[in-house]
Structures are given as structure tokens and as C-alpha cells.
Amino acid sequence: MERQFRIYRYNPEVSPTPSFKTYTVDVQPAWTVLDALNAIKWDQDGSLTFRRSCRHGICGSCGMKINGKNGLACEIQVESLKGVITVEPLHGFRILRDLVTDMDGFFAHIEAVKPWLIAGTPPTDGERLQSPEDRKQLDGLYECILCGACTSACPSYWVNDDFLGPAALLKAARYVMDTRDEGFAERVDVLDSRNGLWRCHTIFNCVEACPKSLNPTEAIVKLRQKLTALKI
Amino acid sequence: MTVNRGHGSGGFWWWLMQRVTGILLFPVLLLHYVATHLQTSHFVEYDKIAARVATPTWKFLNIAFLTIVLFHGLYGLWNVLLDYLSKKPALRAVLFSLIVTIGLALYVLGLVTIIPFSA
Numbered sequence: 001m002e003r004q005f006r007i008y009r010y011n012p013e014v015s016p017t018p019s020f021k022t023y024t025v026d027v028q029p030a031w032t033v034l035d036a037l038n039a040i041k042w043d044q045d046g047s048l049t050f051r052r053s054c055r056h057g058i059c060g061s062c063g064m065k066i067n068g069k070n071g072l073a074c075e076i077q078v079e080s081l082k083g084v085i086t087v088e089p090l091h092g093f094r095i096l097r098d099l100v101t102d103m104d105g106f107f108a109h110i111e112a113v114k115p116w117l118i119a120g121t122p123p124t125d126g127e128r129l130q131s132p133e134d135r136k137q138l139d140g141l142y143e144c145i146l147c148g149a150c151t152s153a154c155p156s157y158w159v160n161d162d163f164l165g166p167a168a169l170l171k172a173a174r175y176v177m178d179t180r181d182e183g184f185a186e187r188v189d190v191l192d193s194r195n196g197l198w199r200c201h202t203i204f205n206c207v208e209a210c211p212k213s214l215n216p217t218e219a220i221v222k223l224r225q226k227l228t229a230l231k232i
Numbered sequence: 233m234t235v236n237r238g239h240g241s242g243g244f245w246w247w248l249m250q251r252v253t254g255i256l257l258f259p260v261l262l263l264h265y266v267a268t269h270l271q272t273s274h275f276v277e278y279d280k281i282a283a284r285v286a287t288p289t290w291k292f293l294n295i296a297f298l299t300i301v302l303f304h305g306l307y308g309l310w311n312v313l314l315d316y317l318s319k320k321p322a323l324r325a326v327l328f329s330l331i332v333t334i335g336l337a338l339y340v341l342g343l344v345t346i347i348p349f350s351a
């Protein structure tokens with residue numbers, strides 16, 4: 001079935017002004033938006049630029065805005081979308097070219113929360129075992145694939161890209177809530193900073209945007225509770 | 233790529249105070265509203281209001297109301313402004329001083345209004 005894709009085009013080497021270009025694609029059953037983008041790139045316009053890698057919603061490369069909503073191009077079925085399909089880069093990040101955004105700041109914020117296990121003692125049996133109950137506390141925190149959909153949807157981040165953002169805070173919560181981790185005190189400096197936890201105004205856009213149905217707002221609340229317990 | 237963390241500024245205690253004043257605001261505002269706006273037992277007359285304001289309980293309540301409202305309102309405003317000021321440290325300092333000055337001026341004005349009432 002033929003479908004139309006209205007795609008954001010921007011190449012600063014050619015023109016400083018972005019524009020939209022519409023492509024007609026013969027879409028096969030069960031195609032995702034990424035399949036259609038590939039078809040455009042391979043058969044119609046090799047200059048179209050976008051990120052993708054795994055094609056299975058795992059790597060987080062293909063985060064983009066599809067019909068006004070953030071999502072993964074490789075997970076969204078074309079059949080689920082109505083009318084002309086508009087594809088844009090993630091909002092809030094500097095656009096490098098077409099659908100490719102500059103994610104340097106995003107990853108610097110992830111790194112700032114020390115996204116690794118900080119334990120004072122070496123593991124006893126080679127592995128750091130955890131009870132099933134303790135492990136369960138990490139559900140909804142460990143599944144993040146770092147696609148940037150949540151941070152890109154956050155109005156606090158739009159006005160202040162120094163704000164750590166929902167993805168980095170969810171990542172922090174993944175380690176802070178881990179019973180084997182002892183690094184909370186080390187992370188407090190960045191979490192309780194001017195651009196840390198307090199810049200979240202509980203707008204919930206991140207929750208709506210996450211393609212993995214995670215809840216960064218809840219993670220932020222958990223971090224605030226943990227910080228309150230530490231300080232008081 | 234460096235991360236602008238706004239070192240040393242913290243935010244926890246401000247945030248906690250905002251929550252505490254937010255919770256306290258509800259009963260105090262309700263009481264103020266009922267006493268001031270829903271009072272139907274008598275006409276609003278200066279003498280009656282002045283006599284009530286002069287009682288120690290109402291003095292305490294009014295000063296508490298003044299403190300809570302000023303903190304909550306001005307910190308709320310500051311919290312919104314902070315979103316836009318991460319990369320403007322000079323403007324941030326100016327606006328912070330301005331908000332603190334306005335807050336203190338209004339607080340003093342409120343106190344000199346409430347305290348002199350006597351029975």
C-alpha cells in the first residue's frame with residue numbers, strides 16, 4: 001500500500017534552513033517506520049540521514065518524533081499511523097543533519113550520575129548475588145535503552161539543557177535502588193545540584209514519551225525520598 | 233563535554249521547605265478564608281476585625297500565614313526563573329537578590345501591619 005512520509009530535512013552544508021520533503025513509499029505489510037526510512041534511503045534518496053542499528057528496539061539509536069510523538073522508528077508499525085506520516089528529529093537536542101541529533105550532552109549527563117555499581121567491598125563468590133525481592137526493586141529502572149525520547153520530551157530540558165534530564169535521573173535511580181550499591185553519597189553531589197533533581201517539575205511528558213513504558217518521574221520521586229532519608 | 237552542575241548550590245532544603253510550606257498553606261489558607269470571607273455572623277466592621285486581629289492566636293496565625301505565603305510564592309517564582317538562568321550566573325545573582333529584597337520588604341510591611349494591633 002502506498003503511504004506518504006513527510007520528512008524533516010536539514011543539511012547545514014547545503015542550506016541553513018530546514019525543510020520538509022514528502023516521499024511516497026510502497027509499504028509492505030508489518031513494515032515499521034524504520035523499514036520505510038530504509039526504503040527511502042536505499043531506493044529514492046541516499047542523502048536522507050538517520051541513526052539505526054539493531055532494528056529491534058534494543059539499541060536506542062532510532063529515537064525520533066513520529067506524527068508528533070517521540071518513539072522508536074523500528075518499533076512503530078506504519079499501519080498504526082494515520083494519514084501522511086511526519087517524521088522529525090528528537091526535539092530539544094541540536095540537530096546535526098536530517099533526523100540525527102547531537103547526543104553528546106545527553107550522554108555526558110548519563111555519565112555524570114556514575115552509571116555503574118559502586119560497592120565498597122569485593123564480591124565474595126565471584127558474583128554479587130541478590131535476592132529475587134531485591135532484584136525486583138530494579139524493575140522499571142534497568143530496562144532503559146538510552147534512546148533519549150524522555151529527555152527530548154521534557155519541557156524543563158527544553159529551556160535548560162544543563163538539567164540532568166529524566167533519562168540520567170532514571171539511570172541514577174537504577175543504581176541507587178540497587179541493594180548491592182553503596183555509591184549514593186558519591187552521587188548526591190550531582191543529584192542535589194542546581195541542575196539535578198530539583199529541575200524536574202513533574203510534568204510527566206517523559207512517562208508518556210518512553211517507548212519502553214518506563215516511569216522516569218517515579219524514579220525521580222524515589223531519588224528525592226532517598227535523599228530526604230539521607231539528609232534528615 | 234562538561235556538565236554544568238551548579239556546584240554548591242544544592243536545593244534539597246529549599247525543596248523541602250517548599251513542600252512543608254505547601255502543606256501548611258492549606259489549613260492556614262482555609263482558616264483565613266473562612267474567617268475573612270465566609271464570616272456571616274456579623275457585618276464586617278473595622279472595630280470587630282481589629283479586636284480579632286489583636287488576639288495572640290490571630291496574631292500568631294497571621295504572622296504564620298504571612299511567612300508561609302511569602303516563602304512559598306517567592307520560592308515558586310524563583311524555581312521557575314531558575315529554569316532559564318543556568319547559563320546566566322550574573323542575572324541569576326541579580327534576580328535572586330531582587331526576590332530576597334522584595335520578600336524581606338513585604339515581610340516587614342506585613343509585620344508592622346499585624347503587630348501594632350492591640351485589644
Ligand code: FES
Pocket residue numbers: 051052053054055056057058059060061062063072073074075
Ligand atoms: S534501531 Fe535499535 S532501537 Fe531502533
